[in-house]
Amino acid sequence: MRSLSRIFVLGFSAATLLVSTASHAQAWPTKPVRLINPFPAGGGTDTFARPLAAQLSKQTGHQFIVENIGGAGGTVGAAQAARAAPDGYTFLIGAVHHTIAPSIYPKLSYDIEKDFVPVTLLAIMPFVVAVQPNKLPQVKTLKDLVDYAKANPGKLNFGSPGSGTSQHLTGELFKLSNGIDMVHVPYKGMGPAMQDFLGGSLDVLIDGMSATAAQIRSGRARPLGLMSATRSPQYPDIPTFAEQGFPNNEVSQWYALWAIKGTPPDIVDKMYREVVKALEEPNIKANWTAAAADAGGMPPAEFAKFAHAEMERWAKVAKASGAKLDN
Numbered sequence: 001m002r003s004l005s006r007i008f009v010l011g012f013s014a015a016t017l018l019v020s021t022a023s024h025a026q027a028w029p030t031k032p033v034r035l036i037n038p039f040p041a042g043g044g045t046d047t048f049a050r051p052l053a054a055q056l057s058k059q060t061g062h063q064f065i066v067e068n069i070g071g072a073g074g075t076v077g078a079a080q081a082a083r084a085a086p087d088g089y090t091f092l093i094g095a096v097h098h099t100i101a102p103s104i105y106p107k108l109s110y111d112i113e114k115d116f117v118p119v120t121l122l123a124i125m126p127f128v129v130a131v132q133p134n135k136l137p138q139v140k141t142l143k144d145l146v147d148y149a150k151a152n153p154g155k156l157n158f159g160s161p162g163s164g165t166s167q168h169l170t171g172e173l174f175k176l177s178n179g180i181d182m183v184h185v186p187y188k189g190m191g192p193a194m195q196d197f198l199g200g201s202l203d204v205l206i207d208g209m210s211a212t213a214a215q216i217r218s219g220r221a222r223p224l225g226l227m228s229a230t231r232s233p234q235y236p237d238i239p240t241f242a243e244q245g246f247p248n249n250e251v252s253q254w255y256a257l258w259a260i261k262g263t264p265p266d267i268v269d270k271m272y273r274e275v276v277k278a279l280e281e282p283n284i285k286a287n288w289t290a291a292a293a294d295a296g297g298m299p300p301a302e303f304a305k306f307a308h309a310e311m312e313r314w315a316k317v318a319k320a321s322g323a324k325l326d327n
Helices: 002-027 044-060 072-082 097-104 142-151 166-178 190-199 209-218 265-279 282-290 300-321
Strands: 033-037 064-068 090-095 116-131 157-160 183-186 204-208 222-226 252-260
Touching (some): 044 252, 072 097, 072 252, 090 097, 116 300, 142 222, 166 300, 209 222
């Protein structure tokens, strides 16, 4: 009888736990959800965060709010997100930057793999190298840029949303791969960097197509090459690096969603399913296409492997370039 009673109690407890776990997702969300964007407004992350938030608000009937917390290459906002309650009402919309930071900042107050739970990849697109047409009217191709940089070491500059960001390390990779010297100018977000580029203070722009597409269409940025294996269907006139004789320069900009460690697994799963549903909506597809981005949607476990591989890759670039910061 004791054994039967114990089995009954254990069975009842397990069933209760399953019902309790399922109820989390059924009830969620019941109040506004914060999506922390660890970069200032106006950067590439906003291109995807804000339309996604609007669509998720529509789907769930509860508001999803994008909160911009910029600084230190996205690490300030990520650190704040890591300290949030793991109740399913705070998520981090991060980027490739957050797989670079561990190799650049030796004193991070958070661990992207231990303090967060991968949800899914949101968008992925190629990097583009462009120049300021008014400052460098003679530079029409990648070869022109490399030749000019070699003839004028240290004269050209390029901006990034902060030291240790993907734009910074991609610039370092570009310099290493082609034996050139350009000065890196860090900003507190790509928005301010873009303003200086358009104003003529920056010579070279190295960024994802999401933040650069509008400037290319308007003629205020001259694209020289895509750092991708193939040309973009949206911008077929922009040749790749490899086509122009510059291999080993393939880099993608990507944005993704993480939950806070300890967030109930059923809520993480429901968030994943809501995002996948949102990525299929025509308005979201149109936004992603305009930014020359492919939609994400990979399952959490697959995204975790992808992010880890990116960490290993950028650690090698950081070591080769000597990029290291104190924070």
